[in-house]
Amino acid sequence: MTIPSREMPDARDPAIKALKSISRRGFVHFGLGAGLQFGLGGVINAQSAGLRLPTDTSIPSKTIRACIMIFQYGGPSHIDTFDPKPNAPAEIRGEFKTIGTPVPGLRLTEHVPRLARLADKFALIRSVSHSARLHDSASIHALTGRPLDGPDRELFAPLPQVYPSMGSAVARFVRGRSRVPFAALPFTYQNVVPTPSQGGGILGTDSDPLRIEVDPTKRQYAVDSLTPFQELGPDRQLARWDLFQTISGSLPIVDKNDIQKAIYKRAYDLLSNEAIRNALDLTKEPEGVRERYGFDFEPKPSGSAAELGHARQMRGQNLLVARRLVESGVKFVQVNDFKQQGQNWDAHADGFRQHKDALLPMADRSISALIEDLEERGLLDSTLVLVTGEFGRTPRINASAGRDHWPDCYTVLMAGGGVRGGAVYGSSDRQGAYPATFPVTPGDLSATVCWRFGIDPGTEIRDQSGRPLRLAAGEPLERLFS
Numbered sequence: 001m002t003i004p005s006r007e008m009p010d011a012r013d014p015a016i017k018a019l020k021s022i023s024r025r026g027f028v029h030f031g032l033g034a035g036l037q038f039g040l041g042g043v044i045n046a047q048s049a050g051l052r053l054p055t056d057t058s059i060p061s062k063t064i065r066a067c068i069m070i071f072q073y074g075g076p077s078h079i080d081t082f083d084p085k086p087n088a089p090a091e092i093r094g095e096f097k098t099i100g101t102p103v104p105g106l107r108l109t110e111h112v113p114r115l116a117r118l119a120d121k122f123a124l125i126r127s128v129s130h131s132a133r134l135h136d137s138a139s140i141h142a143l144t145g146r147p148l149d150g151p152d153r154e155l156f157a158p159l160p161q162v163y164p165s166m167g168s169a170v171a172r173f174v175r176g177r178s179r180v181p182f183a184a185l186p187f188t189y190q191n192v193v194p195t196p197s198q199g200g201g202i203l204g205t206d207s208d209p210l211r212i213e214v215d216p217t218k219r220q221y222a223v224d225s226l227t228p229f230q231e232l233g234p235d236r237q238l239a240r241w242d243l244f245q246t247i248s249g250s251l252p253i254v255d256k257n258d259i260q261k262a263i264y265k266r267a268y269d270l271l272s273n274e275a276i277r278n279a280l281d282l283t284k285e286p287e288g289v290r291e292r293y294g295f296d297f298e299p300k301p302s303g304s305a306a307e308l309g310h311a312r313q314m315r316g317q318n319l320l321v322a323r324r325l326v327e328s329g330v331k332f333v334q335v336n337d338f339k340q341q342g343q344n345w346d347a348h349a350d351g352f353r354q355h356k357d358a359l360l361p362m363a364d365r366s367i368s369a370l371i372e373d374l375e376e377r378g379l380l381d382s383t384l385v386l387v388t389g390e391f392g393r394t395p396r397i398n399a400s401a402g403r404d405h406w407p408d409c410y411t412v413l414m415a416g417g418g419v420r421g422g423a424v425y426g427s428s429d430r431q432g433a434y435p436a437t438f439p440v441t442p443g444d445l446s447a448t449v450c451w452r453f454g455i456d457p458g459t460e461i462r463d464q465s466g467r468p469l470r471l472a473a474g475e476p477l478e479r480l481f482s
Contacts, residue, residue, distance in 0.1 A: 071334060072345050079093075080111075085395075085430065086098050088431055094352060095352045101120070119421075122415035123425060126425070128388075128412050129407065145447070162202060167333075169207075180210045185321060186212060186336070214314050223276070276330075293316040295317060304350055307357075310339040320370075322370070352401065380415070383417060385414065392406045392411065448477045449472075451478070
């Protein structure tokens with residue numbers, strides 16, 4: 001559900017009529033004379049008209065080669081990170097001060113200093129909104145672009161996935177498919193059971209990600225399917241594949257045989273994929289690069305729940321692996337920042353200490369390192385970085401010095417992939433409670449990712465009953481890209 005704007009301007013306003021009349025090409029050149037304030041990077045500023053502009057969903061002339069999505073499971077506080085409210089009352093403003101950035105007028109929390117210095121390299125979408133208030137429902141909506149069927153709820157038993165995740169949509173339709181179009185690391189995240197938002201759903205298991213696991217004790221990454229039996233060397237693998245092709249070629253052509261052949265083909269491709277195996281070996285990276293991303297980070301001991309997160313020491317290294325996977329040809333990489341509910345961004349109590357000591361230091365360090373590293377390697381223009389949680393946190397601080405679940409308005413960060421650096425798309429109201437301008441849905445984010453890959457978000461897919469659906473439920477945020 002898209003939350004209506006609380007501060008929508010009158011449609012009879014001459015400035016709004018003028019805005020409606022300008023062409024797509026002329027949008028960013030429209031001046032201040034009509035009474036509108038155009039802001040950071042050419043995108044309409046947070047305090048200007050709250051009008052959702054139509055898009056023509058034309059395929060961009062220059063598409064991206066990859067996307068890295070960082071999923072901050074648990075829900076970071078937008079007010080205590082990228083949408084601070086320094087002029088709000090203390091019970092909303094919170095404990096943190098703000099710091100400036102290279103972008104005039106844009107201020108962030110004091111606890112992301114590295115990202116603040118890079119603010120002209122990324123865009124902030126400050127008006128993302130949906131209606132799911134519980135982790136499982138919200139994660140499903142955030143990662144698939146569609147709400148969970150039925151009531152808002154947590155899942156206490158496994159539930160089959162219905163709608164495909166963003167990565168699976170890319171894996172199914174991206175042009176020039178690679179051997180591994182979609183990878184997810186370093187674990188499957190879960191509340192009580194793994195949340196059904198991490199695979200292909202109705203697109204099928206061949207759109208599921210290659211699942212990469214981390215061993216936090218050994219500080220190593222591995223994929224079971226990439227590890228052949230010791231007695232099964234390359235020659236025997238090739239012989240088995242040749243034999244299977246010979247046998248299957250003589251069988252009747254039926255769907256079951258075709259599916260089986262595809263599965264065997266994928267397995268063989270994985271076993272012979274040295275590029276992926278090498279990408280997971282961080283010993284090939286200089287020690288300085290590993291340290292830049294934050295190697296072996298331990299939060300300050302403060303008794304916060306986030307300190308206990310599984311493999312928390314590897315949070316920064318996960319993003320280094322993601323960069324290496326993109327270099328190996330993977331199209332979409334999903335990095336799950338935390339694995340388990342209760343030990344993640346879900347700071348209901350002692351929220352300021354959790355963000356300051358355990359959550360933000362590594363996020364600030366590793367995300368800034370990723371952006372800089374991609375730029376230095378000439379990959380930032382062709383790689384979209386997307387940072388999101390499943391929702392934000394309540395504007396008002398609770399009695400436990402934390403903030404509770406708040407899907408009504410939160411912030412998403414995008415960098416690279418042609419995004420307008422320094423841009424702010426949409427705004428929240430004075431308390432950070434609801435979108436004030438340009439409300440955005442998770443479906444719009446999903447459509448934007450597809451569109452940047454050159455995939456038509458309106459591509460028809462069908463659910464289990466044969467009902468036709470759009471691949472992505474929303475519309476791409478074309479104005480956010482140059």
